[in-house]
Amino acid sequence: MKKLTAFLSAFALAVSAVPSFSAAETPAMGDVTGDGQLTGADAAEILRYSSALLSNADPSEECHYYENILLYGDYNNDGRIDGNDSSAIMRDLINTTDRSLSDVIIEGNSYIAAEYPRMGDVNGDGTVNGTDATIVLKYFSNLLSGYDVSDIEASTYILERGDMNGDGIIDGNDATVILRIFVDENR
Numbered sequence: 001m002k003k004l005t006a007f008l009s010a011f012a013l014a015v016s017a018v019p020s021f022s023a024a025e026t027p028a029m030g031d032v033t034g035d036g037q038l039t040g041a042d043a044a045e046i047l048r049y050s051s052a053l054l055s056n057a058d059p060s061e062e063c064h065y066y067e068n069i070l071l072y073g074d075y076n077n078d079g080r081i082d083g084n085d086s087s088a089i090m091r092d093l094i095n096t097t098d099r100s101l102s103d104v105i106i107e108g109n110s111y112i113a114a115e116y117p118r119m120g121d122v123n124g125d126g127t128v129n130g131t132d133a134t135i136v137l138k139y140f141s142n143l144l145s146g147y148d149v150s151d152i153e154a155s156t157y158i159l160e161r162g163d164m165n166g167d168g169i170i171d172g173n174d175a176t177v178i179l180r181i182f183v184d185e186n187r
Contacts, residue, residue, distance in 0.1 A: 030075035030089050032068040038089060040160030046073050047086040047159055050168065083168020090119070091166050120164055120178045122156045129182045133175040136162050140171045 027034050032045045049069045052059035060066045073081040076088040120128035122135050139152045139162065152158055162170040164177035 027068065027072050029072050029077070030085070032065045032072050034065065034068055038092070040090065040157070043086040043089040044159040045069060046075070046081060046089070047083055047163075047168070049073065050082045050086065053082075087163060087166040087168050090160070090163060119161050120181055122158045122162050122178075124157055128178055128185070130179065133178040133182070136170060136175040136178060137172060140175075143170075 027036070028038065030038050030042055030046075032042045033039070035041075045063060045065050046069060049059045049063045049066070051057075052062035059069075063069055069081060073085055075085040078084065118128055120132055122132045125131075135152065135156055135158065139149055139156075139158050142149050142152065158170060162174055164174040164181075167173070
């Protein structure tokens, strides 16, 4: 009987130590960073997870928010966590009227849009132009050649703003879209 009492006491203590979340504290689908905001950082983390899987790397070692990605990363609810989730987040953050990117801040059950730099502006200078397209091409070229692209990722917003066509891949097609935007806006 003493063993059973000790076991039940230990079990009750262990259960009480497990954190619980109210509905307001549970992160929204896609908020893998757990900061209460759906941002390009969430999309970048999901893309990092997807890239790790594609390159046969261990995503638990490659991703900063691995556990949250597994819980909240299937943003488009298709049963898979992949580049399509990252693209869906970025698409949902785009303000279609002026093609600028908005972060969505989650407060309770409401979503509040906040102004954020534009898709395609990978160097963060406030404009979408040939320089951005060149950075995208350099990134893609280095990625294909097997070179380390972490310096490009660290010095630019390539992962957050570079996938212009929403296919989950940053490549020459995205550079073309960036150039089209530049030409259209400078006629």
